[in-house]
Every structure is written in structure tokens, then in C-alpha cells.
Amino acid sequence: AGTSSGRLAFEDGRESARFGLVIDALGMRSPLSRQPEANLAYGALWASLDWAGPFDPHALEQRYEAARKMAGVLPIGRLPADPTPKAAFFWSLRHDQRTAWERQGLEAWKDEVRALWPATEPLLAQITAHGDLVFAAYAHRTLRSPLSCDCVHVGDSWHCTSPQLGQGANMALLDAYALALALERQDDLALALAEYARLRLWHIRLYQAASWAFTPAYQSDSLAMAWLRDRIVAPLTRVWPAPPVLAGLVAGQWGWPLAALRG
Numbered sequence: 001a002g003t004s005s006g007r008l009a010f011e012d013g014r015e016s017a018r019f020g021l022v023i024d025a026l027g028m029r030s031p032l033s034r035q036p037e038a039n040l041a042y043g044a045l046w047a048s049l050d051w052a053g054p055f056d057p058h059a060l061e062q063r064y065e066a067a068r069k070m071a072g073v074l075p076i077g078r079l080p081a082d083p084t085p086k087a088a089f090f091w092s093l094r095h096d097q098r099t100a101w102e103r104q105g106l107e108a109w110k111d112e113v114r115a116l117w118p119a120t121e122p123l124l125a126q127i128t129a130h131g132d133l134v135f136a137a138y139a140h141r142t143l144r145s146p147l148s149c150d151c152v153h154v155g156d157s158w159h160c161t162s163p164q165l166g167q168g169a170n171m172a173l174l175d176a177y178a179l180a181l182a183l184e185r186q187d188d189l190a191l192a193l194a195e196y197a198r199l200r201l202w203h204i205r206l207y208q209a210a211s212w213a214f215t216p217a218y219q220s221d222s223l224a225m226a227w228l229r230d231r232i233v234a235p236l237t238r239v240w241p242a243p244p245v246l247a248g249l250v251a252g253q254w255g256w257p258l259a260a261l262r263g
Contacts, residue, residue, distance in 0.1 A: 005018065005150060006020065023151065023154060036140070037141070041096075041221075042094050042219035044093060044135070044138075045091045045135055047089045051086060052125075052126070053073070053121070053122040055075075060166075072091075074087065140208065146158045154176055156168060161211040164219070170252035203255045
């Protein structure tokens with residue numbers, strides 16, 4: 001799989017029609033992008049379940065044991081033909097523990113989750129096999145340029161990171177908006193793609209750095225980072241101006257990305 005002169009090349013040898021521009025939005029593992037050199041030590045198990053339990057329907061909730069154990073419940077809305085609200089449930093897991101988790105009984109793992117967060121029981125009851133959960137791997141990687149393989153990259157195929165700040169979708173939407181603006185402003189394709197890279201590079205670097213800094217506090221084996229998170233950082237986040245600053249961080253607004261694009 002790849003691209004050449006505006007054509008998509010498939011594994012079976014076929015080629016697509018020629019396009020004026022190929023846009024790669026296939027994510028971190030895109031065959032059109034350079035693969036990350038290494039995964040982060042921790043990934044997570046994910047499941048989409050029916051909403052159940054005493055959780056806030058408007059917010060992400062998480063529970064931790066230091067930074068080596070994490071459970072989370074996130075409201076994700078409803079399917080078009082189903083009025084039942086849905087929840088994303090996730091559990092932090094090291095890559096080198098994945099095989100052991102797959103081999104152990106599911107109830108032993110559920111006991112571990114219950115011990116950390118008893119309220120998850122109604123969600124755990126919906127998980128009946130290891131296959132009900134999908135393991136997600138994370139990595140930090142940013143291409144020097146969003147252009148490669150005769151295509152332009154957006155989102156995780158250009159810049160991937162851990163999900164601690166929850167900015168994957170926001171960053172991809174900003175990329176798409178920047179690309180649309182650049183193509184609208186420039187008649188020459190090469191100039192438009194250069195402007196696209198310029199419009200987004202600073203904001204991407206800022207959030208890559210922030211994600212790199214925050215990740216060990218939430219997914220790592222560091223007791224010191226977890227202690228700092230709980231005993232020093234958490235109390236400070238309740239003191240002005242920390243609340244609006246953190247709200248801006250998790251809204252993707254650090255660096256004023258929309259103003260930069262429109263300016």
C-alpha cells in the first residue's frame with residue numbers, strides 16, 4: 001500500500017485513478033506514514049458498553065492507584081438507531097503485561113478493577129470475554145513535515161501522542177481546517193502545502209511537549225510522579241488561575257490555534 005504521483009497503490013497490485021491531492025487520515029499506523037520507533041510502555045484496554053452505574057453523564061471520570069493502574073468511564077452518546085446511552089470504559093495496561101492478561105481468567109482481572117473502583121461493577125458485568133476489549137497502543141512521534149509518499153498527512157498520521165490530554169480529534173480537525181484554508185489562499189499546490197505545515201507546526205509542537213510532560217503522571221511506574229500529581233499539583237489546580245488555564249489546555253486552546261489560522 002502506498003501512493004505515487006497522485007495514485008493509491010494497493011497490496012494486490014491495483015492502482016486508483018489519479019487525484020490532485022491524496023490526504024492521509026489513517027492514523028498512527030497509517031501505511032503511508034513513518035511508523036513510530038517504539039510504543040509507550042503503557043497502552044489501554046477499551047470497550048464500548050451500555051451506560052450503567054453512578055457516573056457523571058457529562059464528564060470523564062477516572063480512578064488511579066499511583067500511575068500504574070487507571071480505570072476510566074467516558075460518556076460517548078448514543079447510536080443513531082438505539083436510544084441507549086453508551087460509555088467508553090478503559091483500563092491502563094503495560095505492553096509487557098498484555099500476554100499475561102490474555103492468559104489469566106477474566107474474573108481475576110475484574111476483581112482487580114473492582115478493588116480499585118467498585119462502582120464499575122455494572123459495566124464489568126457486560127464484559128464476558130477478553131475479546132470484548134480492544135488493546136490500544138500509544139506512541140509519541142511527529143514527522144518533520146506533513147508531506148511524504150506523495151501525499152499530505154493530517155491527524156495522527158502526522159503527529160501522534162498519548163491520549164492524556166484528549167486532543168486527538170481536536171488536533172486532526174485543526175489540521176483539516178488549516179489545510180482547507182491553505183488550499184483556499186494559495187493557487188499553487190506546493191505553496192499551499194508549505195503554508196499548511198507553517199500554520200500548524202507550532203501548535204502541534206506545543207501539545208506534543210505538553211503530552212510528553214503529563215504522560216508519566218498518569219501512565220508510568222513512577223511513584224514520585226504520582227505523589228507530585230496527588231499532593232502538589234492537584235491542590236494547586238483548584239487555585240486561580242489554574243482552573244481556566246487547565247480548561248484551556250484540555251480544550252486545545254493553548255497557543256491560540258484558531259487565531260493563528262485565521263490571522
